[in-house]
Amino acid sequence: MRDMTEPRWLNADERRAWLALVSINTLLPAALDTKLHTAGKLSLFDYTVLAMLSEAEGRFLPMSELAARSSASLSRLSHVVTKLQKRGWVERRPHPHDARVTTAHLTEEGMATIVELAPGHVEDVRDLFLDALTEQDVLDLARIGEKVVGRLDADHWILREN
Amino acid sequence: MRDMTEPRWLNADERRAWLALVSINTLLPAALDTKLHTAGKLSLFDYTVLAMLSEAEGRFLPMSELAARSSASLSRLSHVVTKLQKRGWVERRPHPHDARVTTAHLTEEGMATIVELAPGHVEDVRDLFLDALTEQDVLDLARIGEKVVGRLDADHWILREN
DNA sequence: GGGGCCTAGTTGAAGAATCAACCACGCTGC
DNA sequence: GCAGCGTGGTTGATTCTTCAACTAGGCCCC
Numbered sequence: 001m002r003d004m005t006e007p008r009w010l011n012a013d014e015r016r017a018w019l020a021l022v023s024i025n026t027l028l029p030a031a032l033d034t035k036l037h038t039a040g041k042l043s044l045f046d047y048t049v050l051a052m053l054s055e056a057e058g059r060f061l062p063m064s065e066l067a068a069r070s071s072a073s074l075s076r077l078s079h080v081v082t083k084l085q086k087r088g089w090v091e092r093r094p095h096p097h098d099a100r101v102t103t104a105h106l107t108e109e110g111m112a113t114i115v116e117l118a119p120g121h122v123e124d125v126r127d128l129f130l131d132a133l134t135e136q137d138v139l140d141l142a143r144i145g146e147k148v149v150g151r152l153d154a155d156h157w158i159l160r161e162n
Numbered sequence: 163m164r165d166m167t168e169p170r171w172l173n174a175d176e177r178r179a180w181l182a183l184v185s186i187n188t189l190l191p192a193a194l195d196t197k198l199h200t201a202g203k204l205s206l207f208d209y210t211v212l213a214m215l216s217e218a219e220g221r222f223l224p225m226s227e228l229a230a231r232s233s234a235s236l237s238r239l240s241h242v243v244t245k246l247q248k249r250g251w252v253e254r255r256p257h258p259h260d261a262r263v264t265t266a267h268l269t270e271e272g273m274a275t276i277v278e279l280a281p282g283h284v285e286d287v288r289d290l291f292l293d294a295l296t297e298q299d300v301l302d303l304a305r306i307g308e309k310v311v312g313r314l315d316a317d318h319w320i321l322r323e324n
Numbered sequence: 325g326g327g328g329c330c331t332a333g334t335t336g337a338a339g340a341a342t343c344a345a346c347c348a349c350g351c352t353g354c
Numbered sequence: 355g356c357a358g359c360g361t362g363g364t365t366g367a368t369t370c371t372t373c374a375a376c377t378a379g380g381c382c383c384c
Contacts, residue, residue: 007280007281007284007285008284008288009284010284010287010292013297013300013301013304014292014300016304016307016308016320017292017295017300017301017303017304017307018287018291018292019320020303020304020307020308020310020311020320021186021190021291021303021307022210022233023233023307023311023314023315023318023320024183024187024307024310024311024314025186025187025190025191026233026234027233027311027314027315027318028183028187028310028314029187030342031314033342043370045370048184062332063332063333064331064332064333071184071185071188071189072188073371073372073373074332074333074334075333075334075335075371075372075373075374076370076371076372077333078333078334078335079334079335079370079371080370082334083369083370095332098331098332098379098380099332099378099379099380100331100332100333100378100379100380101331101332101333101379102332102333102334118169119169122169122170122171122172123169125172125180126170128313128314129180129183129310129313129314130172130176130179130180131313132309132310132312132313133179133306133309133310135175137305137306137309138175138176138179139175139179140302140303140306141179141182141183141302141303141306142175142178142179142182143299144295144299144302144303145178145179145182145183145185145186146178146182147294147295147299148182148186148190148291148294148295149182149185149186149189150294151290151291151293151294152185152186152189152190152193152290152291153189156185156189158178158181158182158185195372205340207340224362225362225363225364226361226362226363234341235341235342235343236362236363236364237341237342237343237344237363237364237365238340238341238342239363240363240364240365241340241341241364241365242340242341244364245339245340260349260350260362261348261349261350262348262349262350262361262362262363263349263361263362263363264362264363264364
């Protein structure tokens with residue numbers, strides 16, 4: 001049963017912050033999606049998956065680790081990896097020591113794709129997002145963003161010390 | 163033709179800010195979606211559409227204005243309004259003076275639904291997001307968020323003066 | 325050494341988003 | 355008064371995402 005006392009509605013600044021976040025949330029991925037789609041027929045999520053693999057040691061990761069690093073469900077990832085596999089960018093292999101685990105490997109073609117796309121993508125991220133901000137803004141946003149991520153998922157990989 | 167000089171890769175803080183934003187972007191809507199889905203079988207986007215109508219004068223808006231206020235394409239909105247219409251929460255009516263325009267009206271049942279859901283939703287927003295932040299964070303985020311929105315869409319409705 | 329539970333991953337069906345094609349109306353200029 | 359263009363909106367096909375169900379291997383412990 002929910003508490004029936006009068007809820008604390010958002011004040012003006014909370015509302016501003018909330019509306020801005022929701023708007024960014026729909027606008028930014030949409031803009032990057034269309035950019036990436038015209039550049040290389042892939043979505044921001046596809047790109048993220050390839051990018052995470054390309055940065056991993058040996059260019060492979062267990063599916064569950066890849067899911068964590070792309071903030072996706074295992075189910076979603078599995079479907080997407082199947083698609084990327086059909087395009088020859090990723091391969092699935094069994095894990096040598098734990099038969100439950102599947103590892104996703106970036107192929108040479110996959111690596112070539114991301115190497116080709118990365119400069120344009122970084123430029124788009126700057127153009128659509130970072131260039132709007134001062135250095136101080138970037139710092140503030142990193143601090144605030146990590147707080148929020150920590151509340152949503154205390155064990156999130158971007159918060160790992162290393 | 164794209165500029166072929168070496169791209170400016172993200173520095174550590176830019177990367178932190180970017181990764182945090184992308185993570186929030188997938189985690190937050192997903193969490194609110196499941197909350198709203200168990201509370202009332204609707205998505206965050208459905209909720210937003212109803213909320214925007216409930217706050218509008220006369221509880222109706224032209225489709226294109228509603229699309230702007232929910233940061234959606236007209237196509238997406240049209241599909242969703244059809245769904246909400248089937249549930250009896252929204253009605254479509256022709257505009258009296260411009261036959262091109264359709265207005266979406268919130269019905270009594272629609273209003274009742276949002277009145278019922280709003281307190282829980284606000285609580286969830288606080289719980290998942292705002293409660294992680296200090297007053298200063300909220301202020302910073304509002305400022306930074308609006309800058310980013312302005313870059314993505316200079317005419318965005320949340321930036322309108324009034 | 326076998327029952328029960330947890331972790332890792334896949335699959336198919338159902339619902340949602342996007343894209344391109346399209347219709348209808350309004351405005352402008354001739 | 356009608357040709358042409360821009361605006362407002364809808365629709366259907368395709369693609370994506372989610373959800374629930376399921377397989378299968380590992381681990382604990384009696």
